[in-house]
Amino acid sequence: xxxxxxxxxxxxxxxxxxxxxxxxxxxxxxxxxxxxxxxxxxxxxxxxxxxxxxxxxxxxxxxxxxxxxxxxxxxxxxxxxxxxxxxxxxxxxxxxxxxxxxxxxxxxxxxxxxxxxxxxxxxxxxxxxxxxxxxxxxxxxxxxxxxxxxxxxxxxxxxxxxxxxxxxxxxxxxxxxxxxxxxxxxxxxxxxxxxxxxxxxxx
Amino acid sequence: xxxxxxxxxxxxxxxxxxxxxxxxxxxxxxxxxxxxxxxxxxxxxxxxxxxxxxxxxxxxxxxxxxxxxxxxxxxxxxxxxxxxxxxxxxxxxxxxxxxxxxxxxxxxxxxxxxxxxxxxxxxxxxxxxxxxxxxxxxxxxxxxxxxxxxxxxxxxxxxxxxxxxxxxxxxxxxxxxxxxxxxxxxxxxxxxxxxxxxxxxxx
Numbered sequence: 001x002x003x004x005x006x007x008x009x010x011x012x013x014x015x016x017x018x019x020x021x022x023x024x025x026x027x028x029x030x031x032x033x034x035x036x037x038x039x040x041x042x043x044x045x046x047x048x049x050x051x052x053x054x055x056x057x058x059x060x061x062x063x064x065x066x067x068x069x070x071x072x073x074x075x076x077x078x079x080x081x082x083x084x085x086x087x088x089x090x091x092x093x094x095x096x097x098x099x100x101x102x103x104x105x106x107x108x109x110x111x112x113x114x115x116x117x118x119x120x121x122x123x124x125x126x127x128x129x130x131x132x133x134x135x136x137x138x139x140x141x142x143x144x145x146x147x148x149x150x151x152x153x154x155x156x157x158x159x160x161x162x163x164x165x166x167x168x169x170x171x172x173x174x175x176x177x178x179x180x181x182x183x184x185x186x187x188x189x190x191x192x193x194x195x196x197x198x199x200x201x202x203x
Numbered sequence: 204x205x206x207x208x209x210x211x212x213x214x215x216x217x218x219x220x221x222x223x224x225x226x227x228x229x230x231x232x233x234x235x236x237x238x239x240x241x242x243x244x245x246x247x248x249x250x251x252x253x254x255x256x257x258x259x260x261x262x263x264x265x266x267x268x269x270x271x272x273x274x275x276x277x278x279x280x281x282x283x284x285x286x287x288x289x290x291x292x293x294x295x296x297x298x299x300x301x302x303x304x305x306x307x308x309x310x311x312x313x314x315x316x317x318x319x320x321x322x323x324x325x326x327x328x329x330x331x332x333x334x335x336x337x338x339x340x341x342x343x344x345x346x347x348x349x350x351x352x353x354x355x356x357x358x359x360x361x362x363x364x365x366x367x368x369x370x371x372x373x374x375x376x377x378x379x380x381x382x383x384x385x386x387x388x389x390x391x392x393x394x395x396x397x398x399x400x401x402x403x404x405x406x
Contacts, residue, residue, distance in 0.1 A: 007237040008236045008237075009215050009218075009236070009237070009239075010237070011213070011214070012213050013214055014211070015212075019212070021212075033210040034210040034211075034213070036212075
């Protein structure tokens with residue numbers, strides 16, 4: 001299924017475990033449930049310059065800042081590969097274990113990166129890098145070792161949402177309120193409902 | 204399209220404007236893009252007792268807390284109707300104007316409610332109530348009045364996400380880390396990748 005065929009309001013918004021499911025298929029070269037995650041060395045781009053290929057378009061705006069985008073990237077250990085022309089991705093916080101469903105199985109690891117513009121200007125851009133975790137039974141130690149496996153990672157890119165009071169749209173709404181007074185009213189008659197057809201909600 | 208036919212990772216996760224698009228169709232008795240929002244007097248239920256009808260199931264757990272659910276409810280002005288058997292929904296913050304796309308058109312209003320258990324125990328349950336906003340041209344005043352229209356509202360229910368450090372899953376992950384040491388390693392050979400098949404990622 002392609003993104004273009006989805007009804008309004010539906011989007012690819014996988015949980016961490018679902019994302020690792022796609023990654024496992026990719027690592028094992030098995031068919032993916034949907035062709036929705038492009039291959040791209042996402043860390044080499046400035047986040048705002050990333051090609052539109054994985055953008056989930058909508059005519060309804062508003063969701064732009066919350067939109068999440070996903071990429072398959074080749075797994076690299078080198079932190080130097082996390083630089084773009086305008087800045088760099090700096091890892092943030094501890095690596096997190098992803099646990100499958102209600103079991104105790106660790107199925108992957110997630111590392112979070114924040115984009116810094118120039119030398120040290122922290123931005124709102126966040127990249128989460130997921131890796132599959134495998135287990136290795138050791139004949140010598142009485143325990144199982146866990147390690148990252150596969151030559152691919154999957155990344156989730158998004159912008160941290162600002163609080164409403166600082167948000168441009170909210171301020172815009174406030175200025176509109178000054179010119180068009182708001183009157184809460186009881187349910188409207190059917191003839192008056194047609195008034196809303198002038199809004200941008202029209203197809 | 205029914206939810207059950209979607210590939211893994213796809214869900215109904217509309218923006219505010221998209222949700223108002225569904226509501227407008229409902230108010231005007233026009234066909235909806237998808238049969239995904241049930242009619243239910245959601246405010247009369249304890250949030251944890253709400254029927255499973257609008258739950259977007261997944262075999263991958265993990266997303267449970269972040270899951271959003273949607274309901275069409277009859278519009279009521281009466282705050283008393285926002286009580287359930289175990290508590291009540293209290294409005295929180297100012298009503299927010301929803302603006303369509305990049306235009307300045309206010310297409311709806313959003314009111315946020317928090318569920319209080321018993322007399323005053325605040326919970327993590329949040330209900331956002333969306334109403335369509337219409338405009339009325341007044342022959343006497345030199346301005347347009349804005350008002351709520353239609354006999355339906357649409358509600359988005361979710362649980363506020365706890366910070367990772369307080370989150371049960373994160374603590375669980377920590378205890379696992381103590382029993383299964385983690386070793387970051389370079390890309391794995393194909394024979395060793397099969398080790399991950401024991402995880403819960405399997406279909």
